[in-house]
Amino acid sequence: MGKKSSFLCQECGHRSVMWMGRCPGCGSWNTLVEELTTAKGRPAKALGDDMLPIKLSQVDLAQENRYVTGIGELDRVLGGGVVPGSLILVGGDPGIGKSTLLLQAASSLSSGGSVLYITGEESLKQVAMRAKRLGIKTENLFLASETDIETAIQQLTNLSPRVAVIDSIQTMMHPEISSAPGSVSQVRESTARLMNFAKNHGIAIFIVGHVTKEGAIAGPRVLEHMVDTVLYFEGDGHQSYRILRAVKNRFGSTNELGIFEMQGRGLKEIANPSALFLERHPLSSAPGSVVVPSLEGTRPLLVEIQALVCPNSFGVPRRMTTGVDHNRVALIMAVLEKRVGLKMGGHDAYVNVVGGVRLLEPAVDLAVALALASSYREKLVADDMVVIGEIGLTGEVRPVTGLERRLKEAQNLGFRKALVPQTGIGKMTLPKMNIFTVNTLYEAIDLALNVKGGAYRG
Numbered sequence: 001m002g003k004k005s006s007f008l009c010q011e012c013g014h015r016s017v018m019w020m021g022r023c024p025g026c027g028s029w030n031t032l033v034e035e036l037t038t039a040k041g042r043p044a045k046a047l048g049d050d051m052l053p054i055k056l057s058q059v060d061l062a063q064e065n066r067y068v069t070g071i072g073e074l075d076r077v078l079g080g081g082v083v084p085g086s087l088i089l090v091g092g093d094p095g096i097g098k099s100t101l102l103l104q105a106a107s108s109l110s111s112g113g114s115v116l117y118i119t120g121e122e123s124l125k126q127v128a129m130r131a132k133r134l135g136i137k138t139e140n141l142f143l144a145s146e147t148d149i150e151t152a153i154q155q156l157t158n159l160s161p162r163v164a165v166i167d168s169i170q171t172m173m174h175p176e177i178s179s180a181p182g183s184v185s186q187v188r189e190s191t192a193r194l195m196n197f198a199k200n201h202g203i204a205i206f207i208v209g210h211v212t213k214e215g216a217i218a219g220p221r222v223l224e225h226m227v228d229t230v231l232y233f234e235g236d237g238h239q240s241y242r243i244l245r246a247v248k249n250r251f252g253s254t255n256e257l258g259i260f261e262m263q264g265r266g267l268k269e270i271a272n273p274s275a276l277f278l279e280r281h282p283l284s285s286a287p288g289s290v291v292v293p294s295l296e297g298t299r300p301l302l303v304e305i306q307a308l309v310c311p312n313s314f315g316v317p318r319r320m321t322t323g324v325d326h327n328r329v330a331l332i333m334a335v336l337e338k339r340v341g342l343k344m345g346g347h348d349a350y351v352n353v354v355g356g357v358r359l360l361e362p363a364v365d366l367a368v369a370l371a372l373a374s375s376y377r378e379k380l381v382a383d384d385m386v387v388i389g390e391i392g393l394t395g396e397v398r399p400v401t402g403l404e405r406r407l408k409e410a411q412n413l414g415f416r417k418a419l420v421p422q423t424g425i426g427k428m429t430l431p432k433m434n435i436f437t438v439n440t441l442y443e444a445i446d447l448a449l450n451v452k453g454g455a456y457r458g
Helices: 072-078 098-112 124-133 149-159 184-201 222-226 273-277 326-340 362-377 403-412 441-448
Strands: 002-009 032-039 087-092 115-119 141-145 163-167 204-210 229-235 241-249 257-263 266-269 289-296 299-311 319-322 347-353 385-387 417-421 434-438
Touching: 002 184, 072 229, 072 241, 072 257, 087 098, 087 184, 087 222, 098 115, 098 124, 098 141, 098 163, 098 204, 098 266, 115 124, 115 149, 124 141, 141 149, 149 184, 184 204, 184 222, 273 299, 289 362, 289 403, 299 362, 299 403, 319 326, 326 347, 326 362, 326 441, 347 362, 362 385, 362 441, 385 403, 385 441, 403 417, 417 441, 434 441
Parallel strands: 087 204, 087 229, 115 141, 115 163, 163 204, 289 385, 319 347, 385 417, 417 434
Antiparallel strands: 002 032, 229 241, 241 257, 257 266, 289 299, 299 347
8 A cells, every 4th residue: 555646626626647727627727736645456346237238128117215304395306305325416605594494394294213323513502502493303313513525424333313413514624644634535435435425324425515706616626517406596695585406307398497595494495486576576667677487397387577778878879688588688689689779889788587586498589689679669568478589690580389287377376478489389378368479589579568558557
C-alpha cells in the first residue's frame, strides 16, 4: 500500500497527475487542489450465482414498493412515494425550507417504522425545537448529530431504520481523506458510502445539498449522477410560496411540480395552485396581462404572465425577465418586430411570471408575445381568456401537447375563452368555452386585442 499525490478540480471533479492553472475538464481557473490518495491492490473476486449476468426476459418487472410520505405534493414529485433503497438529493438555497420539509416527511414516515435524522449543521436541541414548533410528536423518529460518515454509517447499521435523512452532505467527512468537509473528494466519498449502504440494506436515504450562487448543487457534478433522484426546492425568501421540482428521477417523471406555503407551523400543501396564482387576476387586469395554462407533468397550472413595454430615452433598451427564459423572450420580440411590425427596438421590455413560478416549456410563447403586444399597444386582453401556443421564427403558431387537459382546467376556474393553435386541435368537448383558433402570430394579436370581455381598471 503506497500513497501518491494527484490534483482534483473542486468544480467538476476532474483528476490530473500534475497541477494546471486551468482545469481541462470544465475550464475553471485555479480550481485544482492537491490531494493524497492511497493505492490499493484489488484481488480477484469469485462470482457467485447471484452475480452472474441474466437474460433480459428474466428480470422481475413487478412494481417496486413505495413508502407514502403523507405529504401529497412530495409524493407527487417522487412519483408516488419513496422507493426503499433509493438515494434522494434535495437541494435549495439556505433557509428555503429543506430541513423543515424533510423533518415533516420524517415525522409522517415514522408512523410505519423507525426513521433516523442525522444532522451535521445543528445541535440536537435545535432540531428538537424545530420539531416542537412544527407540532411533531412521535416515538419512532430518532435524532443524531454527526459529521463523520463512518460513524453515521454505523448508526444506520445499528438502528436499521426504514428511512434516513442526512442534513447536509456538505458537512459529512471521511476520516481517511485529508481535504476539508464540502470538498469534491469528501462529498463524493460520503455520497458513495451512503449509496452503497442504501442499496445493500434497502434503506431509503434523503441527503440535503446546498446550492451555489449559480443555482447548482454545491460540490462535483458527479454527485447528481450518483443519486437516484434530484429535487430542487425553489422560492423567494421574501415570499411564502415554495416550489419542489424534480430534475432527475429514476422512479418517476421529472416534470412533476409540488407547491407549498411556508407558515408558522411548517410547510402547508397547496391543493389548487392555479386558483392561488390567479387569486387577484380579475382585479389587477391591465394591458400586458395574459393567463396561460402551463402543463407541469400531469398537472395543468394556470399562471399570469405580465409584460411592461415603455419607451427608452437612453438609446440602449433594457430587457429583463423573471420566470421565463431571457433568450426566449428576445427571440419572441424579434418575431414580433419582423413578422408583426411592432417596432420595439427603442423600448424597454420587462416580463414577469406572477407567483415566482418558472415556466420552461415553449407552449407559453404565445402568452408572452400577447402580453408584450398588449402593453405596447395599450389594449387589454379579455379577463376570461387563456392563451396557449408555441411560436416559430416564421411567425406561425405551433401546436402544443395536452391541449384539452389545459383547457379543462381553465374552464373549471371560470375562463370562457381560449386562444389556441388551429393545427392539432382535434375534437374537444368543452361546451362552456369559446375556442378561437389561429395560424399565425399576426392573427393571434389581432384577435386577442379585439375580443371583448374585460374592462380596463386603471
